[in-house]
Amino acid sequence: MTLWGGAFSQPTDDAVRRLNDSLRFDWRLYDADITGSVAWAEALAGAGVITSAERDALLSGLEAVRAEFAAGQFVPAPADEDIHTAVERRLGEIAGPLAGKLHTGRSRNDQVATDVLLWLLDAAPHLSALIGGLMAALLTQAEQHGGTIMPGTTHFQPAQPLSAAHWLLSHFWALARDVARLEGFADAWRDKCPLGAGALAGTPYAIDRGRLAEQLGFRAPAPNSLDAVADRDHAAEFLFAAALTGVHLSRLAEDLILFANPAFGFVRLDERYSTGSSLMPQKRNPDPLELARGKAGRLAGYLAGLLTTLKGLPSGYNKDLQEDKEPLFDAYDTLSALLPPLSGLIGALALVPERMRAALDEGLLATDLADYLVGRGVPFRQAHGLAGQAVRLAETKGVPLSALTADDYRALSDAFGPDVAQVFDFDAAVARRAAFGGTGEVREQIARARAWLAGRGVGAS
Numbered sequence: 001m002t003l004w005g006g007a008f009s010q011p012t013d014d015a016v017r018r019l020n021d022s023l024r025f026d027w028r029l030y031d032a033d034i035t036g037s038v039a040w041a042e043a044l045a046g047a048g049v050i051t052s053a054e055r056d057a058l059l060s061g062l063e064a065v066r067a068e069f070a071a072g073q074f075v076p077a078p079a080d081e082d083i084h085t086a087v088e089r090r091l092g093e094i095a096g097p098l099a100g101k102l103h104t105g106r107s108r109n110d111q112v113a114t115d116v117l118l119w120l121l122d123a124a125p126h127l128s129a130l131i132g133g134l135m136a137a138l139l140t141q142a143e144q145h146g147g148t149i150m151p152g153t154t155h156f157q158p159a160q161p162l163s164a165a166h167w168l169l170s171h172f173w174a175l176a177r178d179v180a181r182l183e184g185f186a187d188a189w190r191d192k193c194p195l196g197a198g199a200l201a202g203t204p205y206a207i208d209r210g211r212l213a214e215q216l217g218f219r220a221p222a223p224n225s226l227d228a229v230a231d232r233d234h235a236a237e238f239l240f241a242a243a244l245t246g247v248h249l250s251r252l253a254e255d256l257i258l259f260a261n262p263a264f265g266f267v268r269l270d271e272r273y274s275t276g277s278s279l280m281p282q283k284r285n286p287d288p289l290e291l292a293r294g295k296a297g298r299l300a301g302y303l304a305g306l307l308t309t310l311k312g313l314p315s316g317y318n319k320d321l322q323e324d325k326e327p328l329f330d331a332y333d334t335l336s337a338l339l340p341p342l343s344g345l346i347g348a349l350a351l352v353p354e355r356m357r358a359a360l361d362e363g364l365l366a367t368d369l370a371d372y373l374v375g376r377g378v379p380f381r382q383a384h385g386l387a388g389q390a391v392r393l394a395e396t397k398g399v400p401l402s403a404l405t406a407d408d409y410r411a412l413s414d415a416f417g418p419d420v421a422q423v424f425d426f427d428a429a430v431a432r433r434a435a436f437g438g439t440g441e442v443r444e445q446i447a448r449a450r451a452w453l454a455g456r457g458v459g460a461s
């Protein structure tokens with residue numbers, strides 16, 4: 001028997017029921033659902049709709065249901081359509097007909113919106129902590145490689161030398177934005193507690209929605225009941241945060257996949273974080289990194305899917321909104337499964353400074369050659385042209401820039417002095433870029449990264 005069957009003379013078709021039912025995935029909301037019901041029972045008592053004795057009986061019944069779920073002992077009944085009906089049905093078995101009073105003035109529409117928000121408010125900090133773990137691993141590697149120099153690229157072509165720590169921290173700060181984004185979204189979610197919105201028009205009972213909101217950890221109730229039951233911005237925001245985190249993990253993974261290729265050999269993956277080939281004995285495959293790259297597609301798809309679901313809906317609750325939950329749960333599970341092994345992989349990663357240094361080509365110093373001329377009064381645009389001519393001459397002669405003679409340089413411009421040789425120093429080129437955020441002040445950047453994590457209680461050492 002459904003909870004809404006009063007006006008119906010026939011049972012729902014079995015295939016429709018299977019399509020409609022959501023308990024197989026929304027059981028994960030049980031804790032949020034029961035927390036919401038506890039607050040609602042108290043609000044009903046506060047409004048004089050139920051007595052305090054009735055409230056107490058409902059509360060102890062609800063806690064008994066919660067305990068069954070927590071212990072994995074909850075037994076679903078065939079008529080349990082979703083988590084809300086399942087909890088109410090079981091509450092009735094425990095607390096008797098009184099359970100029928102709990103849904104007074106409430107709808108599953110404001111209930112489910114509240115449940116999802118409570119679930120997200122709990123999920124977001126868990127994800128942040130996992131992201132923080134990966135950030136800490138990147139930072140620890142960076143601390144060991146402040147003096148390691150590697151070729152940096154733009155367009156994936158050799159560009160300028162970089163401190164390896166600077167490269168590692170570039171991924172750290174992307175993840176820092178992911179954490180801050182989740183925190184910012186979650187903070188805004190606290191301003192819109194949907195409970196008390198009813199089905200769409202509000203509740204006719206004298207519910208103190210401000211108190212109700214605060215009791216559930218919100219700052220304020222949602223300001224419009226019709227908006228409150230249809231608003232899934234929080235779901236879309238979470239999926240965006242998850243998708244962009246996935247993109248950041250994918251880009252980190254892609255760097256590492258390339259750098260682990262023996263043609264680069266800049267990093268070696270620990271055996272525990274790579275796999276072998278069933279055919280080719282020499283292979284060391286970066287499977288976890290490839291999965292990080294692959295799962296980013298799935299996460300981005302969830303966001304596109306939910307936005308598409310939302311875009312055509314008329315006002316109020318529509319059953320389409322039930323489609324918000326599986327992507328939320330899977331996005332959370334996907335990142336929860338991905339982040340710990342990635343943190344472990346980064347922690348166990350071996351950078352190979354000799355290979356990085358061996359890959360440094362003096363072409364990476366062509367900008368510095370131009371800057372050398374700038375230091376001698378040549379306007380940059382002209383200096384760029386002269387340095388370009390030096391690059392071309394070195395290429396024609398088949399020698400590195402530093403092997404051009406003083407005469408070669410002077411033939412190009414008398415702005416080149418005998419001290420031009422000082423330009424051909426990769427460490428000096430890195431050190432020179434010492435303005436805030438540059439690779440030359442990576443030690444300071446490392447300290448800022450450490451402070452960022454400590455400020456969030458992650459990895460303080």
Ligand code: ARG
Pocket residue numbers: 022026082108109112317319321322323
């Ligand atoms: N299972 C539903 C969902 O996830 C709960 C809300 C159902 N509301 C309704 N009026 N049928 O969206």
